[in-house]
Amino acid sequence: MIRLLFFLAVSFFFVEINAQEKTSNTPKEKTFKSGVGVVDMKKILQDSTAYQALVDQFEEKRRKHRNKFTKIEDVIRDEESKLSKQKGVLSKEVFANKIKELNKKINELKSKQAGEAQKFEREFEKSTNKIQGALIDVLSMIANKNKLDIVMAKNQLLLVGKDIDLTEDAIKELNKILPKINKD
Numbered sequence: 001m002i003r004l005l006f007f008l009a010v011s012f013f014f015v016e017i018n019a020q021e022k023t024s025n026t027p028k029e030k031t032f033k034s035g036v037g038v039v040d041m042k043k044i045l046q047d048s049t050a051y052q053a054l055v056d057q058f059e060e061k062r063r064k065h066r067n068k069f070t071k072i073e074d075v076i077r078d079e080e081s082k083l084s085k086q087k088g089v090l091s092k093e094v095f096a097n098k099i100k101e102l103n104k105k106i107n108e109l110k111s112k113q114a115g116e117a118q119k120f121e122r123e124f125e126k127s128t129n130k131i132q133g134a135l136i137d138v139l140s141m142i143a144n145k146n147k148l149d150i151v152m153a154k155n156q157l158l159l160v161g162k163d164i165d166l167t168e169d170a171i172k173e174l175n176k177i178l179p180k181i182n183k184d
Contacts, residue, residue: 035149037142037166038157044135047171050181054127062120069113076105127181131174138173142166 045051083098090098139151146166154160154167 040154
């Protein structure tokens with residue numbers, strides 16, 4: 001009698017497992033058994049429409065600033081050239097004053113260039129932070145949807161299975177909620 005009960009219990013157990021396997025074979029979205037997801041941050045930024053538009057905007061802005069400063073540098077070089085031609089004509093004191101003025105212009109230009117570069121970098125970082133904030137929201141939404149406990153950056157890992165890679169899903173969602181970035 002004990003053997004019969006044991007046999008029935010074991011049979012019921014295997015029938016239940018077999019039924020679960022058949023129902024789980026239906027094609028759905030990715031299933032995450034591990035509770036871990038992985039993303040390739042570099043690829044997400046590379047394929048993000050907002051980030052690419054931001055890079056294009058800042059490259060255009062950088063080019064315009066570079067051209068503006070190049071013109072100013074050309075004017076200063078012309079002044080320097082004219083001044084060197086006048087060296088023999090001007091008195092030492094006048095020549096020294098003009099050199100001093102020219103050096104002041106050069107230093108002001110360098111200072112202005114450095115200030116513009118810092119401002120440019122701060123603006124770019126602020127805009128990039130907005131994109132990263134939106135990406136965190138996207139990853140949080142994907143993690144909740146897939147009941148994930150942790151999402152890690154792919155570059156921190158040695159081996160990654162394709163079934164836990166969230167990169168493409170993250171790119172699609174990020175491009176959906178943030179197609180472009182508005183600089184403030």
